[in-house]
Amino acid sequence: MNKVVDNVGVAVEGIKDNMTLMLGGFGLCGIPENSIAELVKIGVSGLTCISNNAGVDDFGLGLLLQNKQIKKMISSYVGENDEFERQMLSGELEVDLIPQGSLAERCRAGGAGIPAFYTPAGYGTEVAEGKEVRDFNGKPHILESALSADFAIVKAWKGDTEGNLVFKATARNFNPMMAMAGKITIAEVEVLVPAGELDPNEIHTPGIFVQRIFQGEGFEKRIEQRTTRSK
Amino acid sequence: MALDKKGIAQRIAQELRDGWYVNLGIGIPTLVANYIPNGIEVEFQSENGVLGMGPFPFEGEEDADLINAGKQTITTMNGASFFDSATSFAMIRGQHVQLTVLGAMEVSEKGDIANWKIPGKMVKGMGGAMDLVASADNIIVAMIHSNRAGVSKLLKNCSLPLTGVACVKKVVTDLAVLEVKNGAFHLLERAPGVSVEEIQSKTEGSLIVNGEVPEMSL
Numbered sequence: 475m476n477k478v479v480d481n482v483g484v485a486v487e488g489i490k491d492n493m494t495l496m497l498g499g500f501g502l503c504g505i506p507e508n509s510i511a512e513l514v515k516i517g518v519s520g521l522t523c524i525s526n527n528a529g530v531d532d533f534g535l536g537l538l539l540q541n542k543q544i545k546k547m548i549s550s551y552v553g554e555n556d557e558f559e560r561q562m563l564s565g566e567l568e569v570d571l572i573p574q575g576s577l578a579e580r581c582r583a584g585g586a587g588i589p590a591f592y593t594p595a596g597y598g599t600e601v602a603e604g605k606e607v608r609d610f611n612g613k614p615h616i617l618e619s620a621l622s623a624d625f626a627i628v629k630a631w632k633g634d635t636e637g638n639l640v641f642k643a644t645a646r647n648f649n650p651m652m653a654m655a656g657k658i659t660i661a662e663v664e665v666l667v668p669a670g671e672l673d674p675n676e677i678h679t680p681g682i683f684v685q686r687i688f689q690g691e692g693f694e695k696r697i698e699q700r701t702t703r704s705k
Numbered sequence: 706m707a708l709d710k711k712g713i714a715q716r717i718a719q720e721l722r723d724g725w726y727v728n729l730g731i732g733i734p735t736l737v738a739n740y741i742p743n744g745i746e747v748e749f750q751s752e753n754g755v756l757g758m759g760p761f762p763f764e765g766e767e768d769a770d771l772i773n774a775g776k777q778t779i780t781t782m783n784g785a786s787f788f789d790s791a792t793s794f795a796m797i798r799g800q801h802v803q804l805t806v807l808g809a810m811e812v813s814e815k816g817d818i819a820n821w822k823i824p825g826k827m828v829k830g831m832g833g834a835m836d837l838v839a840s841a842d843n844i845i846v847a848m849i850h851s852n853r854a855g856v857s858k859l860l861k862n863c864s865l866p867l868t869g870v871a872c873v874k875k876v877v878t879d880l881a882v883l884e885v886k887n888g889a890f891h892l893l894e895r896a897p898g899v900s901v902e903e904i905q906s907k908t909e910g911s912l913i914v915n916g917e918v919p920e921m922s923l
Contacts, residue, residue, distance in 0.1 A: 500776075503770060550830050550831060551830035571828070573835035573836045574835075574836060575797060575798060575833060576835075578789070578791040578794055581791070595839040598817075598870035599835060599868060600867075643755070644755050647753055647789065648789070700778055701777040701779075702762055
């Protein structure tokens with residue numbers, strides 16, 4: 475099944491105001507740069523974005539925040555973004571902060587047909603407020619529900635025309651679970667190859683989870699904290 | 706004299722055991738990797754999806770696709786592996802990681818920890834900290850004993866929003882090594898030249914001192 479779309483414009487067709495989106499990435503690592511730029515361009519607003527982080531002021535999801543296109547963020551850590559903090563403290567932006575492992579598992583559950591699960595993370599904290607608590611093996615757990623999205627937008631290193639994806643290093647992060655949890659999943663890849671060129675043994679995300687795939691252009695791949703040692 | 710951050714990391718490194726998988730948080734905990742005792746092999750996990758994390762890359766060899774949970778560029782060791790975030794937290798929640806070292810703003814005598822939010826001031830999010838403290842069997846907190854205003858961070862009750870309850874097992878500060886059990890801080894070691902009285906005066910929570918308290922050997 476050929477999932478290839480001509481360009482990023484076609485890839486994001488159907489994304490409308492007030493929709494819920496999942497966006498892969500950890501910090502600026504493994505984010506769908508081309509798609510985010512396109513969302514800025516088409517100007518959809520009132521978005522609920524599920525993403526581990528919110529980018530930095532002038533890159534990643536920070537671009538959508540600057541443009542006031544996001545109504546609500548569902549994230550685990552947002553510390554790198556002043557505009558985010560300003561909008562949150564002023565009440566312009568609704569924010570749901572979720573423990574990182576619970577966020578990952580909630581996306582996975584959403585894609586895997588599991589409506590909810592128990593986890594010890596967040597018990598006894600404000601994250602547990604209003605949630606069912608149950609003891610297993612003498613330890614309290616809280617009930618967390620699955621997450622899903624109208625569109626999931628992920629970034630992979632290599633992909634084929636069938637939508638099979640291979641990620642590189644720690645740019646994998648949330649991308650595979652989010653690919654599973656989107657009603658429509660868009661994959662932007664650095665290298666797009668014909669079906670048959672990727673080794674089936676090495677596929678990270680099977681094409682069944684991907685509805686649209688395209689090869690992105692001019693990936694900037696910005697580094698947030700450039701740390702080195704001397705030779 | 707009180708330890709500096711490197712000293713705290715050096716003391717925590719003595720807690721490492723051969724064959725352990727270890728998750729190091731941001732800040733002082735990251736420095737622990739610089740002081741692995743001779744003859745011991747440990748592997749570092751970073752929750753964004755890497756096991757077998759190595760040192761920072763040489764200048765010019767940074768890879769934007771290879772970072773740690775602090776978003777710093779890193780390298781990998783032989784035998785390293787990459788995985789997605791759900792698998793990463795399966796390692797953590799499933800207790801496959803033997804030791805977690807993280808920083809804190811406050812720790813209580815019951816082992817509660819607060820390190821993610823100052824209401825009205827700073828809201829950055831908990832990241833993976835809540836998953837880590839809720840699941841890890843062995844949690845060591847690395848921190849400075851008092852805040853900049855001189856107020857103790859080892860308290861009867863945490864005043865800030867909690868990250869986890871009754872989970873911290875050990876605290877290593879610039880002044881002392883303390884075990885947290887039975888609702889009190891138990892003083893195990895003093896930093897070189899730091900008196901029991903000074904530690905007592907800077908610890909708001911219950912402090913148990915049993916006999917002669919040895920100095921840390923670094």
